[in-house]
Amino acid sequence: MISGDSRRTAVAAAVGRAIRAVEAVFDRIYGSPLNPLYQSGVTAVLLLAIMTVTGLYMFLFYSVSQPYSAVLTLDAQWWGGRWIRALHRYSADAALLAVGFHALKMFAGGRSWGPRTLAWVSGMILTGAMLLCGWTGFIMVWDTQAQLMGIELARLLDVLPIFSEPISRTFAGDQPVPSSFFFMNLFLHVALPLGVTFLLWLHTSRMARPIIFPPRRLAIAITALLTLMAMAFPYPQLPEADVFTLPGKVPLDLFYGFWVPFAQRFGPHVHAAFWLIATALLLAVPWILRPRQANRRHPSHVIERICQGCAQCYLDCPYEAIQMVPREVPSEKSALVARVTPELCVSCGICVGSCAPMGVGPPARTGRDELAEARAFAAAHKLDSTTVVLFTCSEGIGADPALGHLDGVMTYPVECAGSLHTSVIELVLRSGAGGVFILTCAARDCAFREGPKWLEQRVFHNREAELKDRVDRRCVRLVMASRGERPAARRQLSDFVREVRGRAGSSLPEDVDLISDCSTAEVDHV
Amino acid sequence: MFELLIRRAAQVAASAGLLGATALLGQWPSGTEPHHAVLRLAWRLPGERVKLCHELSEEELARVPIHMRRPQECREWTLAYSLSVAVDGREVRTRTLTPPGVHRDRPLFVHEDLALEPGVHEVTVRFAPVAPAIDGALTPAEAEQVAAAVAAARTDAFDGALDFPPARVRMLTYRGAEPTLTVVDSASRAAGS
Numbered sequence: 001m002i003s004g005d006s007r008r009t010a011v012a013a014a015v016g017r018a019i020r021a022v023e024a025v026f027d028r029i030y031g032s033p034l035n036p037l038y039q040s041g042v043t044a045v046l047l048l049a050i051m052t053v054t055g056l057y058m059f060l061f062y063s064v065s066q067p068y069s070a071v072l073t074l075d076a077q078w079w080g081g082r083w084i085r086a087l088h089r090y091s092a093d094a095a096l097l098a099v100g101f102h103a104l105k106m107f108a109g110g111r112s113w114g115p116r117t118l119a120w121v122s123g124m125i126l127t128g129a130m131l132l133c134g135w136t137g138f139i140m141v142w143d144t145q146a147q148l149m150g151i152e153l154a155r156l157l158d159v160l161p162i163f164s165e166p167i168s169r170t171f172a173g174d175q176p177v178p179s180s181f182f183f184m185n186l187f188l189h190v191a192l193p194l195g196v197t198f199l200l201w202l203h204t205s206r207m208a209r210p211i212i213f214p215p216r217r218l219a220i221a222i223t224a225l226l227t228l229m230a231m232a233f234p235y236p237q238l239p240e241a242d243v244f245t246l247p248g249k250v251p252l253d254l255f256y257g258f259w260v261p262f263a264q265r266f267g268p269h270v271h272a273a274f275w276l277i278a279t280a281l282l283l284a285v286p287w288i289l290r291p292r293q294a295n296r297r298h299p300s301h302v303i304e305r306i307c308q309g310c311a312q313c314y315l316d317c318p319y320e321a322i323q324m325v326p327r328e329v330p331s332e333k334s335a336l337v338a339r340v341t342p343e344l345c346v347s348c349g350i351c352v353g354s355c356a357p358m359g360v361g362p363p364a365r366t367g368r369d370e371l372a373e374a375r376a377f378a379a380a381h382k383l384d385s386t387t388v389v390l391f392t393c394s395e396g397i398g399a400d401p402a403l404g405h406l407d408g409v410m411t412y413p414v415e416c417a418g419s420l421h422t423s424v425i426e427l428v429l430r431s432g433a434g435g436v437f438i439l440t441c442a443a444r445d446c447a448f449r450e451g452p453k454w455l456e457q458r459v460f461h462n463r464e465a466e467l468k469d470r471v472d473r474r475c476v477r478l479v480m481a482s483r484g485e486r487p488a489a490r491r492q493l494s495d496f497v498r499e500v501r502g503r504a505g506s507s508l509p510e511d512v513d514l515i516s517d518c519s520t521a522e523v524d525h526v
Numbered sequence: 527m528f529e530l531l532i533r534r535a536a537q538v539a540a541s542a543g544l545l546g547a548t549a550l551l552g553q554w555p556s557g558t559e560p561h562h563a564v565l566r567l568a569w570r571l572p573g574e575r576v577k578l579c580h581e582l583s584e585e586e587l588a589r590v591p592i593h594m595r596r597p598q599e600c601r602e603w604t605l606a607y608s609l610s611v612a613v614d615g616r617e618v619r620t621r622t623l624t625p626p627g628v629h630r631d632r633p634l635f636v637h638e639d640l641a642l643e644p645g646v647h648e649v650t651v652r653f654a655p656v657a658p659a660i661d662g663a664l665t666p667a668e669a670e671q672v673a674a675a676v677a678a679a680r681t682d683a684f685d686g687a688l689d690f691p692p693a694r695v696r697m698l699t700y701r702g703a704e705p706t707l708t709v710v711d712s713a714s715r716a717a718g719s
């Protein structure tokens with residue numbers, strides 16, 4: 001019998017496989033650092049920024065008493081208004097595309113429930129606000145497409161038993177559509193982005209160091225490409241809305257108006273039911289996808305007698321799940337001690353790699369547990385100076401046979417490379433391995449946001465808990481690669497294996513107790 | 527070098543493809559040319575009221591607290607209307623329109639779209655007040671008052687042959703101060719008549 005959990009996981013996994021296949025194609029073309037699919041959320045924000053700037057320009061020419069002629073005037077500016085309007089539209093479409101992909105990726109990656117519930121729910125409300133903003137934008141133009149959308153939206157609103165006079169009467173034609181209607185519409189179109197800004201803040205409020213925009217190169221490329229397209233192919237001007245003419249073939253923006261044919265065919269009540277069910281389902285995803293308690297990963301915890309109050313885990317946690325609080329039992333080590341807020345912890349284990357004395361981490365995944373596992377691994381495998389231990393992140397390429405079967409390579413999968421304690425690297429080298437090759441996810445595609453970044457700093461830039469100076473860095477290679485970059489990762493691994501073989505092994509000084517060496521505290525040894 | 531060239535070409539092609547797809551989905555040809563026409567009935571009518579008042583007797587006044595005593599007690603209704611539409615002699619719509627609002631006192635509105643085959647059709651519209659359903663018996667004088675109010679309320683009718691071009695809407699409405707239903711379409715609207 002298939003449990004509810006596995007059914008849900010199967011759906012998410014199927015979506016995940018489809019997404020990874022598309023990402024792999026994009027990786028091959030753009031390379032992971034410039035793959036826009038790894039930057040879908042921030043790309044949407046960039047596009048919102050473009051819409052704000054172009055929208056401000058168009059606002060100067062808009063008139064609520066003559067909306068259509070105002071847009072005609074704007075389109076007559078071949079040197080400005082025409083392509084600025086097109087850029088506004090293209091950005092709006094691309095933003096919705098980016099948001100849709102972002103949501104799917106979060107859904108597939110199981111990043112929608114627990115501590116991420118707020119981000120998911122606010123993200124869905126954000127998407128709703130974007131749709132509303134888009135609809136008001138289309139209606140502003142008052143062309144045949146606006147007429148189609150406006151009439152169907154009015155019919156939808158009329159399903160609510162709150163208006164004494166149906167909104168659709170605005171478009172009946174017995175009276176001209178009043179300026180007050182276009183004023184209200186304009187007001188919404190301008191006010192909604194303010195709400196979007198607040199929602200964006202809420203959406204990222206549980207993240208430490210939220211990234212708002214894509215890397216500069218990608219941002220420039222996206223802006224330039226959209227501008228070029230807007231200049232080369234401005235949106236055609238459609239005929240003015242005429243409520244006495246039935247709209248025939250009308251070019252419809254499927255991003256914002258995908259529902260129009262459905263609404264026309266099935267009527268406002270079925271249409272309203274569609275939005276109601278879709279909204280309820282999307283908002284309920286965190287509760288639908290949440291695994292049973294027994295299957296959830298446990299949050300991190302701090303062993304207070306080991307904690308030295310250095311605050312490194314507090315600085316590194318990507319989800320602001322750790323606070324420094326006064327100790328309940330006073331200690332000479334420090335006045336403050338780290339404390340995890342379980343409701344905010346996603347159990348990524350990144351704090352494990354932060355803690356030199358190995359006093360924090362999810363149950364059975366602290367630095368001490370990692371060391372114990374690494375010892376068992378070393379005991380079970382014959383490590384010699386020609387062996388390369390491949391630490392590979394299960395969230396990324398994982399234990400790929402194409403890599404693991406390389407001669408002299410022993411695969412050591414880890415849950416998140418960012419949670420790897422540097423002492424484990426040293427232990428493996430001390431156990432005889434000639435080299436350590438760490439394969440993390442692409443930097444911008446870490447399931448836990450900052451794993452590869454912190455690991456790289458710990459290994460090569462002395463960030464706490466740093467890899468000790470005594471470890472020859474030539475024996476350690478860190479490669480950030482996405483699933484689509486397997487061939488490149490394989491090449492780098494074979495090069496590294498050759499390099500390691502070319503060396504006569506690395507020498508590490510006398511035996512060191514890695515646990516006590518990492519800590520000035522008196523601690524229990526595992 | 528060759529590999530780099532191939533990669534750049536792929537990047538340009540993929541970007542163009544993505545942008546092209548976005549542009550295409552942003553103006554997807556949708557809908558079909560309509561082969562029908564529409565007769566639209568759209569107007570708004572401020573409520574026609576019926577008010578029945580009677581003088582309170584000394585005994586009735588005595589039963590009311592002093593601060594609430596008024597010499598008259600009134601009941602008021604807004605008239606409902608019946609609408610019937612026939613096209614080429616065949617009845618296509620009959621409705622009773624009750625005034626909206628919690629107290630049923632808001633203006634009445636009519637908004638009906640009837641799809642028709644293009645061509646000339648004989649259209650008949652009747653829009654007449656309906657006597658309100660009143661609880662309790664009425665005195666002969668009150669019954670007369672109600673009947674007079676209903677008779678005095680606005681009643682409308684339209685009878686005529688109208689030409690319906692395909693994909694066009696022809697609307698029957700009250701226009702300006704004109705007391706009867708008149709035909710409006712995009713041509714007359716554009717002419718401002």
Ligand code: SF4
Pocket residue numbers: 302306307308309310311312313314337338354355356357358359360
């Ligand atoms: S990193 Fe370790 S020692 Fe430092 S505050 Fe966190 S738990 Fe305490």
Ligand code: SF4
Pocket residue numbers: 299300316317318319320321322340344345346347348349350351352361362
């Ligand atoms: S496991 Fe550690 S780093 Fe990750 S969210 Fe929890 S407390 Fe933060």
